[in-house]
Amino acid sequence: MRMALGKDYARQDCSVARALEVVGERWTLLIVRDAFYGVRRFSDFLVHLDIPRAVLSARLQSLVESGLLLKDGQDYVLTEMGRDLWSVVHGLARWAESHLMSEPSRVFVHIACGAGVRADGLCPACERVIPPEDLEVHVGPGLLRRDDPVSVALRSPHRLLEPIRT
Amino acid sequence: MRMALGKDYARQDCSVARALEVVGERWTLLIVRDAFYGVRRFSDFLVHLDIPRAVLSARLQSLVESGLLLKDGQDYVLTEMGRDLWSVVHGLARWAESHLMSEPSRVFVHIACGAGVRADGLCPACERVIPPEDLEVHVGPGLLRRDDPVSVALRSPHRLLEPIRT
DNA sequence: CCCCAAGGTTCAGTGAACGAACTGAATAGG
DNA sequence: CCTATTCAGTTCGTTCACTGAACCTTGGGG
Numbered sequence: 001m002r003m004a005l006g007k008d009y010a011r012q013d014c015s016v017a018r019a020l021e022v023v024g025e026r027w028t029l030l031i032v033r034d035a036f037y038g039v040r041r042f043s044d045f046l047v048h049l050d051i052p053r054a055v056l057s058a059r060l061q062s063l064v065e066s067g068l069l070l071k072d073g074q075d076y077v078l079t080e081m082g083r084d085l086w087s088v089v090h091g092l093a094r095w096a097e098s099h100l101m102s103e104p105s106r107v108f109v110h111i112a113c114g115a116g117v118r119a120d121g122l123c124p125a126c127e128r129v130i131p132p133e134d135l136e137v138h139v140g141p142g143l144l145r146r147d148d149p150v151s152v153a154l155r156s157p158h159r160l161l162e163p164i165r166t
Numbered sequence: 167m168r169m170a171l172g173k174d175y176a177r178q179d180c181s182v183a184r185a186l187e188v189v190g191e192r193w194t195l196l197i198v199r200d201a202f203y204g205v206r207r208f209s210d211f212l213v214h215l216d217i218p219r220a221v222l223s224a225r226l227q228s229l230v231e232s233g234l235l236l237k238d239g240q241d242y243v244l245t246e247m248g249r250d251l252w253s254v255v256h257g258l259a260r261w262a263e264s265h266l267m268s269e270p271s272r273v274f275v276h277i278a279c280g281a282g283v284r285a286d287g288l289c290p291a292c293e294r295v296i297p298p299e300d301l302e303v304h305v306g307p308g309l310l311r312r313d314d315p316v317s318v319a320l321r322s323p324h325r326l327l328e329p330i331r332t
Numbered sequence: 333c334c335c336c337a338a339g340g341t342t343c344a345g346t347g348a349a350c351g352a353a354c355t356g357a358a359t360a361g362g
Numbered sequence: 363c364c365t366a367t368t369c370a371g372t373t374c375g376t377t378c379a380c381t382g383a384a385c386c387t388t389g390g391g392g
Contacts, residue, residue: 009196012215013311015271016199016255019262024192026380030175033182042339049178052381057340067265074339081265087287088257089182095254096185099233099247105181120295121253121287129286145179173348192349208370218350223371240370334392341386348379355372361365 022066023085027051028059032068032082033089036132037154038164040075048150078161086132086160087121094119104140111136111159132160188232189251193217194225198234198248199255202298203320204330206241214316244327252298252326253287260285270306277302277325298326 009017023029030049039045045056060076063069068082090108097104098119107116111134113125123130138157149166158164173191175183189195196215205211211222226242229235234248256274263270264285273282277300279291289296304323315332324330 012196013271013309014196014199015259015262015267017196018266019258020195022262022266023258024190024195026190029186029190030178030180030183033180043337046339052383053340054342054382055380084261084265088254088261091254091257092185092189093181095250096181096188099250100184100188101181105179122295129288143179209368212370218352219371220351220373221349336391337389339386339388342384344381344383346379346381348377350375350377352375353373356370358367358369360367362363 022062022068023088025059025062027055028063029089029092031056031059031063032078032085033093035069035076035078035082036086036089036160037137038158038160038162039150040077040163042074042076044150044164044166045076047148048146048154075163083132083161087129090117090121090132094121101142103142105142107138107140108135108160109138110134135160188234189254191225191228193221194229195255195258197222197225197229198244198251199259201235201242201244201248202252202255202326203303204324204326204328205316206243206329208240208242210316210330210332211242213314214312214320241329249298249327253295256283256287256298260287267308269308271308273304273306274301274326275304276300301326 008021023032027049031045034045034048039048042056042060045051045060046053049056060069063082064071064076067079068085069076070079093106109116110123110125110130113123115123115125117130117135118124122128136157136159137154139155143155150164153164153166174187189198193215197211200211200214205214208222208226211217211226212219215222226235229248230237230242233245234251235242236245259272275282276289276291276296279289281289281291282304283296283301284290288294302323302325303320305321309321316330319330319332
Protein backbone atom coordinates (compact mmCIF):
# COMPACT_ATOMS: atom_id res chain seq x y z
CA MET A 1 0.00 0.00 0.00
CA ARG A 2 2.42 2.63 -1.15
CA MET A 3 1.59 5.33 -3.67
CA ALA A 4 3.58 7.51 -5.99
CA LEU A 5 3.17 11.07 -7.19
CA GLY A 6 4.58 12.81 -10.21
CA LYS A 7 5.60 16.36 -9.66
CA ASP A 8 4.41 18.58 -12.42
CA TYR A 9 1.20 19.21 -14.28
CA ALA A 10 2.67 20.82 -17.36
CA ARG A 11 -0.43 21.00 -19.47
CA GLN A 12 -2.68 22.46 -16.79
CA ASP A 13 -3.11 26.22 -16.76
CA CYS A 14 -4.75 26.51 -13.40
CA SER A 15 -3.69 27.98 -10.10
CA VAL A 16 -4.54 24.79 -8.24
CA ALA A 17 -2.18 22.87 -10.50
CA ARG A 18 0.55 25.48 -9.97
CA ALA A 19 0.10 25.17 -6.21
CA LEU A 20 0.29 21.38 -6.36
CA GLU A 21 3.50 21.54 -8.33
CA VAL A 22 5.01 23.23 -5.29
CA VAL A 23 3.32 21.44 -2.39
CA GLY A 24 1.63 18.45 -4.03
CA GLU A 25 4.43 15.93 -3.82
CA ARG A 26 4.35 13.17 -1.29
CA TRP A 27 5.49 14.34 2.19
CA THR A 28 5.63 18.03 1.30
CA LEU A 29 2.49 19.17 3.10
CA LEU A 30 3.40 17.10 6.14
CA ILE A 31 6.74 18.90 6.27
CA VAL A 32 4.90 22.23 6.07
CA ARG A 33 2.50 21.08 8.78
CA ASP A 34 5.43 20.18 11.04
CA ALA A 35 6.97 23.57 10.35
CA PHE A 36 3.74 25.20 11.60
CA TYR A 37 3.98 23.01 14.70
CA GLY A 38 7.45 24.37 15.40
CA VAL A 39 9.71 21.69 13.91
CA ARG A 40 12.82 23.29 12.39
CA ARG A 41 15.72 20.81 12.35
CA PHE A 42 16.47 18.16 9.75
CA SER A 43 16.74 15.44 12.39
CA ASP A 44 13.47 16.47 14.02
CA PHE A 45 11.55 16.26 10.75
CA LEU A 46 13.28 12.96 10.14
CA VAL A 47 12.29 11.31 13.39
CA HIS A 48 8.79 12.75 13.44
CA LEU A 49 7.84 11.93 9.85
CA ASP A 50 9.58 8.57 9.37
CA ILE A 51 10.64 9.80 5.97
CA PRO A 52 13.67 8.60 4.00
CA ARG A 53 16.56 11.01 4.52
CA ALA A 54 17.05 11.46 0.79
CA VAL A 55 13.44 12.47 0.29
CA LEU A 56 13.46 14.86 3.24
CA SER A 57 16.61 16.46 1.91
CA ALA A 58 15.11 16.88 -1.56
CA ARG A 59 11.81 18.28 -0.23
CA LEU A 60 13.46 20.78 2.11
CA GLN A 61 15.67 21.98 -0.72
CA SER A 62 12.73 22.40 -3.07
CA LEU A 63 10.70 24.21 -0.40
CA VAL A 64 13.61 26.60 0.13
CA GLU A 65 13.92 27.08 -3.63
CA SER A 66 10.21 27.77 -3.92
CA GLY A 67 10.41 30.33 -1.16
CA LEU A 68 8.23 28.59 1.42
CA LEU A 69 11.09 27.88 3.79
CA LEU A 70 14.12 29.90 4.70
CA LYS A 71 17.32 28.20 5.84
CA ASP A 72 18.58 30.00 8.92
CA GLY A 73 21.74 28.22 10.04
CA GLN A 74 20.61 24.63 10.51
CA ASP A 75 16.99 25.65 10.94
CA TYR A 76 14.28 25.58 8.31
CA VAL A 77 11.76 28.35 9.04
CA LEU A 78 8.51 29.18 7.26
CA THR A 79 8.54 32.38 5.22
CA GLU A 80 5.44 34.54 4.87
CA MET A 81 4.64 32.66 1.67
CA GLY A 82 4.85 29.43 3.62
CA ARG A 83 2.80 30.77 6.52
CA ASP A 84 0.10 31.77 4.01
CA LEU A 85 -0.46 28.06 3.43
CA TRP A 86 -2.01 27.77 6.89
CA SER A 87 -5.54 27.96 5.49
CA VAL A 88 -4.81 24.93 3.33
CA VAL A 89 -3.13 22.85 6.05
CA HIS A 90 -5.81 23.81 8.53
CA GLY A 91 -8.53 23.10 5.99
CA LEU A 92 -7.21 19.59 5.44
CA ALA A 93 -6.99 19.01 9.18
CA ARG A 94 -10.54 20.20 9.80
CA TRP A 95 -11.90 18.21 6.86
CA ALA A 96 -10.27 15.02 8.10
CA GLU A 97 -11.41 15.69 11.67
CA SER A 98 -15.02 15.93 10.57
CA HIS A 99 -15.07 13.18 7.93
CA LEU A 100 -12.33 10.67 8.69
CA MET A 101 -11.56 10.66 12.40
CA SER A 102 -13.77 9.28 15.14
CA GLU A 103 -12.31 11.50 17.84
CA PRO A 104 -10.66 14.91 17.55
CA SER A 105 -6.88 14.69 17.48
CA ARG A 106 -5.89 18.35 17.60
CA VAL A 107 -7.80 21.52 18.50
CA PHE A 108 -6.65 25.00 17.50
CA VAL A 109 -7.48 27.68 20.05
CA HIS A 110 -7.57 31.39 19.31
CA ILE A 111 -5.38 32.63 22.15
CA ALA A 112 -7.05 36.04 22.44
CA CYS A 113 -10.54 34.54 22.73
CA GLY A 114 -9.72 31.19 24.31
CA ALA A 115 -12.10 29.52 21.87
CA GLY A 116 -11.40 26.62 19.53
CA VAL A 117 -11.89 27.53 15.87
CA ARG A 118 -15.06 26.23 14.21
CA ALA A 119 -15.38 23.78 11.33
CA ASP A 120 -15.61 26.71 8.89
CA GLY A 121 -12.22 27.94 10.12
CA LEU A 122 -13.43 31.04 11.95
CA CYS A 123 -13.14 31.80 15.65
CA PRO A 124 -16.65 31.42 17.14
CA ALA A 125 -16.05 34.37 19.48
CA CYS A 126 -14.69 37.04 17.17
CA GLU A 127 -16.00 35.56 13.88
CA ARG A 128 -12.72 36.17 12.14
CA VAL A 129 -10.04 34.21 10.29
CA ILE A 130 -7.21 33.67 12.77
CA PRO A 131 -3.57 33.72 11.59
CA PRO A 132 -1.46 30.78 12.81
CA GLU A 133 0.70 32.85 15.16
CA ASP A 134 -2.41 33.61 17.23
CA LEU A 135 -3.35 29.95 17.58
CA GLU A 136 -2.41 27.40 20.20
CA VAL A 137 -2.50 23.64 19.50
CA HIS A 138 -4.11 21.34 22.04
CA VAL A 139 -4.12 17.59 21.49
CA GLY A 140 -7.28 15.54 21.84
CA PRO A 141 -7.89 11.88 22.74
CA GLY A 142 -7.31 10.60 19.22
CA LEU A 143 -3.58 11.16 19.47
CA LEU A 144 -1.66 8.55 21.43
CA ARG A 145 0.61 6.47 19.32
CA ARG A 146 4.04 7.90 18.63
CA ASP A 147 6.79 8.11 21.23
CA ASP A 148 9.68 9.87 19.54
CA PRO A 149 10.96 13.01 21.31
CA VAL A 150 9.37 15.33 18.75
CA SER A 151 5.92 13.77 19.12
CA VAL A 152 6.26 14.03 22.89
CA ALA A 153 7.26 17.69 22.69
CA LEU A 154 4.31 18.38 20.38
CA ARG A 155 1.92 16.87 22.91
CA SER A 156 2.05 19.83 25.29
CA PRO A 157 -0.02 22.84 24.22
CA HIS A 158 2.06 25.36 22.33
CA ARG A 159 1.71 28.31 20.04
CA LEU A 160 2.01 27.60 16.33
CA LEU A 161 5.31 28.53 14.65
CA GLU A 162 7.10 28.66 18.02
CA PRO A 163 10.16 26.37 17.85
CA ILE A 164 9.83 23.18 19.88
CA ARG A 165 12.40 22.20 22.49
CA THR A 166 13.19 18.48 22.53
CA MET B 167 10.55 16.57 -14.37
CA ARG B 168 8.13 14.01 -13.08
CA MET B 169 7.41 13.26 -9.43
CA ALA B 170 6.03 10.33 -7.52
CA LEU B 171 3.89 10.04 -4.40
CA GLY B 172 3.37 7.13 -2.09
CA LYS B 173 -0.13 6.76 -0.86
CA ASP B 174 -0.18 6.19 2.84
CA TYR B 175 1.46 7.71 5.88
CA ALA B 176 1.07 4.74 8.20
CA ARG B 177 3.11 5.97 11.09
CA GLN B 178 1.55 9.43 11.27
CA ASP B 179 -1.31 9.91 13.69
CA CYS B 180 -2.49 13.26 12.44
CA SER B 181 -5.60 14.44 10.70
CA VAL B 182 -3.58 16.12 7.95
CA ALA B 183 -1.92 12.79 7.18
CA ARG B 184 -5.31 11.02 7.13
CA ALA B 185 -6.62 13.65 4.72
CA LEU B 186 -3.60 13.27 2.46
CA GLU B 187 -4.07 9.51 2.35
CA VAL B 188 -7.41 10.21 0.69
CA VAL B 189 -6.66 13.24 -1.49
CA GLY B 190 -2.87 13.49 -1.44
CA GLU B 191 -2.03 11.28 -4.39
CA ARG B 192 -0.98 12.79 -7.66
CA TRP B 193 -3.96 14.02 -9.75
CA THR B 194 -6.54 13.49 -7.02
CA LEU B 195 -7.08 17.12 -6.06
CA LEU B 196 -7.18 18.16 -9.70
CA ILE B 197 -9.95 15.64 -10.26
CA VAL B 198 -11.82 17.09 -7.29
CA ARG B 199 -11.23 20.61 -8.62
CA ASP B 200 -12.68 19.60 -11.99
CA ALA B 201 -15.66 18.07 -10.22
CA PHE B 202 -16.31 21.47 -8.57
CA TYR B 203 -16.07 23.07 -12.00
CA GLY B 204 -18.81 20.76 -13.24
CA VAL B 205 -16.86 17.98 -14.94
CA ARG B 206 -18.61 14.65 -14.44
CA ARG B 207 -17.73 12.20 -17.24
CA PHE B 208 -14.70 9.93 -17.50
CA SER B 209 -13.83 11.23 -20.95
CA ASP B 210 -14.17 14.86 -19.88
CA PHE B 211 -11.75 14.42 -16.97
CA LEU B 212 -9.47 12.55 -19.37
CA VAL B 213 -9.29 15.24 -22.00
CA HIS B 214 -9.13 18.13 -19.56
CA LEU B 215 -6.46 16.69 -17.27
CA ASP B 216 -4.23 14.89 -19.80
CA ILE B 217 -4.01 12.03 -17.34
CA PRO B 218 -3.29 8.39 -18.21
CA ARG B 219 -6.57 6.50 -18.46
CA ALA B 220 -5.43 3.85 -16.01
CA VAL B 221 -4.59 6.45 -13.39
CA LEU B 222 -7.87 8.31 -13.86
CA SER B 223 -9.76 5.05 -13.51
CA ALA B 224 -7.91 4.17 -10.30
CA ARG B 225 -8.38 7.64 -8.79
CA LEU B 226 -12.09 7.82 -9.56
CA GLN B 227 -12.60 4.40 -8.02
CA SER B 228 -10.72 5.34 -4.88
CA LEU B 229 -12.62 8.64 -4.58
CA VAL B 230 -15.90 6.72 -4.83
CA GLU B 231 -14.66 4.22 -2.25
CA SER B 232 -13.64 7.05 0.08
CA GLY B 233 -17.06 8.63 -0.27
CA LEU B 234 -16.01 11.87 -1.98
CA LEU B 235 -17.65 10.99 -5.28
CA LEU B 236 -20.85 9.18 -6.07
CA LYS B 237 -21.24 7.27 -9.32
CA ASP B 238 -24.57 8.17 -10.84
CA GLY B 239 -24.87 6.27 -14.12
CA GLN B 240 -21.80 7.35 -16.06
CA ASP B 241 -21.44 10.52 -14.01
CA TYR B 242 -19.14 11.09 -11.09
CA VAL B 243 -20.71 13.64 -8.73
CA LEU B 244 -19.31 15.17 -5.55
CA THR B 245 -20.93 14.04 -2.31
CA GLU B 246 -21.30 16.38 0.65
CA MET B 247 -18.01 15.02 1.97
CA GLY B 248 -16.41 15.92 -1.33
CA ARG B 249 -18.02 19.36 -1.46
CA ASP B 250 -16.63 20.03 2.02
CA LEU B 251 -13.19 20.01 0.42
CA TRP B 252 -13.96 23.30 -1.27
CA SER B 253 -12.10 25.30 1.37
CA VAL B 254 -8.96 23.29 0.62
CA VAL B 255 -9.20 23.52 -3.17
CA HIS B 256 -10.10 27.18 -2.98
CA GLY B 257 -7.30 27.80 -0.48
CA LEU B 258 -4.76 26.28 -2.84
CA ALA B 259 -6.11 28.34 -5.73
CA ARG B 260 -5.97 31.59 -3.79
CA TRP B 261 -2.51 30.82 -2.44
CA ALA B 262 -1.16 30.16 -5.91
CA GLU B 263 -2.91 33.23 -7.30
CA SER B 264 -1.20 35.47 -4.77
CA HIS B 265 2.24 33.82 -4.68
CA LEU B 266 2.83 31.99 -7.95
CA MET B 267 0.83 33.62 -10.73
CA SER B 268 1.53 36.98 -12.33
CA GLU B 269 -2.06 37.52 -13.42
CA PRO B 270 -5.28 36.16 -11.96
CA SER B 271 -6.55 33.08 -13.80
CA ARG B 272 -9.91 32.51 -12.15
CA VAL B 273 -12.11 34.69 -9.95
CA PHE B 274 -14.87 33.31 -7.75
CA VAL B 275 -17.87 35.60 -7.40
CA HIS B 276 -20.46 35.36 -4.63
CA ILE B 277 -23.59 35.36 -6.77
CA ALA B 278 -25.82 36.99 -4.14
CA CYS B 279 -23.42 39.91 -3.60
CA GLY B 280 -21.79 40.08 -7.02
CA ALA B 281 -18.41 40.46 -5.34
CA GLY B 282 -15.27 38.37 -5.89
CA VAL B 283 -14.11 36.61 -2.74
CA ARG B 284 -11.08 38.09 -0.98
CA ALA B 285 -7.68 36.53 -0.40
CA ASP B 286 -8.82 35.36 3.05
CA GLY B 287 -11.65 33.42 1.43
CA LEU B 288 -14.52 35.62 2.65
CA CYS B 289 -16.93 37.63 0.55
CA PRO B 290 -15.99 41.31 0.96
CA ALA B 291 -19.65 42.33 0.93
CA CYS B 292 -21.23 39.96 3.44
CA GLU B 293 -18.03 39.00 5.29
CA ARG B 294 -18.94 35.36 5.27
CA VAL B 295 -17.57 32.02 4.07
CA ILE B 296 -19.38 31.22 0.82
CA PRO B 297 -20.28 27.62 -0.07
CA PRO B 298 -19.31 26.55 -3.60
CA GLU B 299 -22.88 26.30 -4.90
CA ASP B 300 -23.24 30.08 -4.33
CA LEU B 301 -20.13 30.89 -6.33
CA GLU B 302 -19.66 31.62 -10.01
CA VAL B 303 -16.31 31.15 -11.77
CA HIS B 304 -15.01 33.88 -14.06
CA VAL B 305 -11.77 33.43 -15.94
CA GLY B 306 -9.06 36.08 -15.92
CA PRO B 307 -6.32 36.98 -18.41
CA GLY B 308 -3.90 34.35 -17.11
CA LEU B 309 -5.88 31.55 -18.73
CA LEU B 310 -5.38 31.12 -22.43
CA ARG B 311 -3.67 27.94 -23.39
CA ARG B 312 -5.83 24.84 -23.68
CA ASP B 313 -8.26 24.21 -26.52
CA ASP B 314 -9.99 20.95 -25.70
CA PRO B 315 -13.81 21.11 -25.56
CA VAL B 316 -13.88 20.91 -21.77
CA SER B 317 -11.48 23.84 -21.36
CA VAL B 318 -13.55 25.85 -23.80
CA ALA B 319 -16.78 25.05 -21.94
CA LEU B 320 -15.14 26.05 -18.65
CA ARG B 321 -14.17 29.42 -20.09
CA SER B 322 -17.69 30.86 -19.94
CA PRO B 323 -18.82 31.98 -16.48
CA HIS B 324 -20.74 29.27 -14.70
CA ARG B 325 -21.90 28.28 -11.26
CA LEU B 326 -19.74 25.78 -9.41
CA LEU B 327 -20.97 22.17 -9.28
CA GLU B 328 -23.31 22.78 -12.22
CA PRO B 329 -22.59 20.16 -14.90
CA ILE B 330 -20.85 21.50 -17.99
CA ARG B 331 -22.26 20.98 -21.47
CA THR B 332 -19.63 20.24 -24.08
C1' DC C 333 43.98 13.34 18.20
C1' DC C 334 39.98 10.52 18.30
C1' DC C 335 35.03 9.94 18.69
C1' DC C 336 30.52 11.11 18.07
C1' DA C 337 26.53 13.34 16.30
C1' DA C 338 24.12 16.08 12.88
C1' DG C 339 23.21 16.72 8.25
C1' DG C 340 23.46 15.22 4.48
C1' DT C 341 24.69 12.06 -0.40
C1' DT C 342 24.88 7.59 -3.02
C1' DC C 343 23.00 3.52 -4.67
C1' DA C 344 20.35 -0.83 -5.68
C1' DG C 345 15.64 -2.48 -5.52
C1' DT C 346 10.72 -1.77 -5.75
C1' DG C 347 6.50 0.07 -6.99
C1' DA C 348 3.74 3.65 -9.13
C1' DA C 349 2.86 6.55 -13.22
C1' DC C 350 3.00 6.80 -18.13
C1' DG C 351 1.25 5.99 -22.75
C1' DA C 352 -0.08 3.02 -26.32
C1' DA C 353 -2.77 -0.81 -27.52
C1' DC C 354 -6.63 -3.54 -26.60
C1' DT C 355 -11.55 -4.99 -24.93
C1' DG C 356 -16.38 -4.75 -24.42
C1' DA C 357 -20.77 -2.54 -24.07
C1' DA C 358 -23.89 0.76 -25.89
C1' DT C 359 -25.76 3.57 -29.19
C1' DA C 360 -26.04 5.49 -34.40
C1' DG C 361 -26.22 4.89 -39.19
C1' DG C 362 -27.32 2.53 -43.34
C1' DC D 363 -29.87 -6.52 -39.23
C1' DC D 364 -25.09 -5.50 -39.70
C1' DT D 365 -21.48 -2.31 -39.21
C1' DA D 366 -19.11 1.92 -37.35
C1' DT D 367 -18.16 4.72 -33.60
C1' DT D 368 -18.18 6.32 -29.19
C1' DC D 369 -17.41 5.75 -24.28
C1' DA D 370 -15.46 3.54 -20.44
C1' DG D 371 -12.47 1.28 -19.03
C1' DT D 372 -8.25 -2.79 -18.66
C1' DT D 373 -3.60 -4.61 -19.90
C1' DC D 374 1.10 -4.20 -20.37
C1' DG D 375 5.98 -2.77 -21.15
C1' DT D 376 8.79 1.19 -19.95
C1' DT D 377 10.26 4.93 -17.19
C1' DC D 378 10.86 7.27 -13.05
C1' DA D 379 10.34 8.45 -8.18
C1' DC D 380 10.33 6.66 -3.53
C1' DT D 381 12.51 3.55 -0.14
C1' DG D 382 15.98 2.03 3.07
C1' DA D 383 20.60 1.07 4.04
C1' DA D 384 25.20 2.38 3.76
C1' DC D 385 28.42 5.82 3.22
C1' DC D 386 30.47 10.56 3.58
C1' DT D 387 31.57 15.18 5.62
C1' DT D 388 31.76 18.77 8.90
C1' DG D 389 32.00 20.50 13.63
C1' DG D 390 32.62 20.02 18.40
C1' DG D 391 34.22 17.80 22.97
C1' DG D 392 37.19 15.06 25.76
